[in-house]
Amino acid sequence: xxxxxxxxxxxxxxxxxxxxxxxxxxxxxxxxxxxxxxxxxxxxxxxxxxxxxxxxxxxxxxxxxxxxxxxxxxxxxxxxxxxxxxxxxxxxxxxxxxxxxxxxxxxxxxxxxxxxxxxxxxxxxxxxxxxxxxxxxxxxxxxxxxxxxxxxxxxxxxxxxxxxxxxxxxxxxxxxxxxxxxxxxxxxxxxxxxxxx
Amino acid sequence: xxxxxxxxxxxxxxxxxxxxxxxxxxxxxxxxxxxxxxxxxxxxxxxxxxxxxxxxxxxxxxxxxxxxxxxxxxxxxxxxxxxxxxxxxxxxxxxxxxxxxxxxxxxxxxxxxxxxxxxxxxxxxxxxxxxxxxxxxxxxxxxxxxxxxxxxxxxxxxxxxxxxxxxxxxxxxxxxxxxxxxxxxxxxxxxxxxxxxxxxxxxxxxxxxxx
Numbered sequence: 001x002x003x004x005x006x007x008x009x010x011x012x013x014x015x016x017x018x019x020x021x022x023x024x025x026x027x028x029x030x031x032x033x034x035x036x037x038x039x040x041x042x043x044x045x046x047x048x049x050x051x052x053x054x055x056x057x058x059x060x061x062x063x064x065x066x067x068x069x070x071x072x073x074x075x076x077x078x079x080x081x082x083x084x085x086x087x088x089x090x091x092x093x094x095x096x097x098x099x100x101x102x103x104x105x106x107x108x109x110x111x112x113x114x115x116x117x118x119x120x121x122x123x124x125x126x127x128x129x130x131x132x133x134x135x136x137x138x139x140x141x142x143x144x145x146x147x148x149x150x151x152x153x154x155x156x157x158x159x160x161x162x163x164x165x166x167x168x169x170x171x172x173x174x175x176x177x178x179x180x181x182x183x184x185x186x187x188x189x190x191x192x193x194x195x196x197x
Numbered sequence: 198x199x200x201x202x203x204x205x206x207x208x209x210x211x212x213x214x215x216x217x218x219x220x221x222x223x224x225x226x227x228x229x230x231x232x233x234x235x236x237x238x239x240x241x242x243x244x245x246x247x248x249x250x251x252x253x254x255x256x257x258x259x260x261x262x263x264x265x266x267x268x269x270x271x272x273x274x275x276x277x278x279x280x281x282x283x284x285x286x287x288x289x290x291x292x293x294x295x296x297x298x299x300x301x302x303x304x305x306x307x308x309x310x311x312x313x314x315x316x317x318x319x320x321x322x323x324x325x326x327x328x329x330x331x332x333x334x335x336x337x338x339x340x341x342x343x344x345x346x347x348x349x350x351x352x353x354x355x356x357x358x359x360x361x362x363x364x365x366x367x368x369x370x371x372x373x374x375x376x377x378x379x380x381x382x383x384x385x386x387x388x389x390x391x392x393x394x395x396x397x398x399x400x401x402x403x404x405x406x407x408x
Binding site for chain 1: 220237239240241242246247256272274275276277279286290291292311312314
């Protein structure tokens with residue numbers, strides 16, 4: 001028996017279509033257990049240090065889709081600067097609303113989110129030149145960890161679902177992006193992280 | 198899972214299509230999705246996603262009467278093949294990776310074997326390289342043979358053209374000799390089809406008469 005209490009997410013965070021509590025758009029992102037990333041094989045762009053060209057996962061690992069409802073999906077996502085004694089750093093905050101509740105949701109998503117360390121890739125609406133700004137990576141350096149979690153039965157926002165806030169503190173870079181060659185190639189690389197094909 | 202088994206399972210699940218799928222049904226669809234389509238279905242809360250997946254499985258089995266052939270090679274998540282010097286920089290992921298592409302890539306870039314999480318049994322870089330060399334030699338031989346045939350054809354065509362030209366020149370020379378000797382009104386000495394009466398009917402009656 002392993003002595004390590006793993007907190008690996010095992011289910012996509014998406015929408016239970018049959019249990020919709022309110023309507024909205026479904027912008028999607030990707031959540032990866034940070035320990036599943038093959039850090040030794042990560043490749044940064046030689047020209048721009050804030051671009052990751054290759055973000056491979058370890059064998060038989062995969063990323064999971066994260067889908068959020070509402071007109072302003074992933075609302076509250078922000079990056080703010082923290083002043084340090086010797087060096088300033090960045091704090092990334094990423095709230096996730098899980099509009100579902102039940103044993104499977106609790107076991108596979110909420111409990112894992114509460115204790116795990118994650119990397120999330122969000123797709124910006126502003127794509128930038130040739131799609132360079134589309135895929136923004138959060139949690140690469142320090143990992144996103146849950147700093148708040150709530151299940152308010154009478155919440156006007158989550159309608160009885162869960163709201164978990166993931167935070168990365170002391171990240172050395174303000175933002176990093178996934179980008180390889182062009183928009184099409186980057187999309188292929190992003191899709192390949194799902195391990196779906 | 199065999200094709201028949203997949204078909205029976207898909208039919209059975211299709212019968213329960215209007216009701217939400219149970220936990221075991223979902224697991225079964227995830228397995229079938231991989232077996233039939235060679236794609237991974239991410240576990241999800243979304244019932245509709247499982248319905249869509251089942252439709253995809255069912256239609257594939259119905260339209261193709263077989264399960265999708267899977268590549269013996271599989272890239273790790275996050276890795277794609279994107280090398281300008283390989284196949285004109287075409288991008289490959291697990292979605293379009295074939296055994297041939299994987300083998301030729303690994304033969305050329307053996308160190309990139311770390312990009313793969315699934316390799317065929319008994320795989321070795323050396324065997325792939327040998328296979329690629331053999332294929333390359335065969336392709337070169339074929340190209341050489343094709344080039345040889347093309348060259349032969351070209352030479353033959355050239356020869357025929359030269360012969361035709363020669364014959365024409367000879368005919369022209371003979372004609373001019375005759376013309377000079379006879380001193381006819383036409384001058385050229387060439388036979389005129391109309392004057393020779395080569396069968397071109399002048400009237401409808403002539404044509405009927407000839408028939």
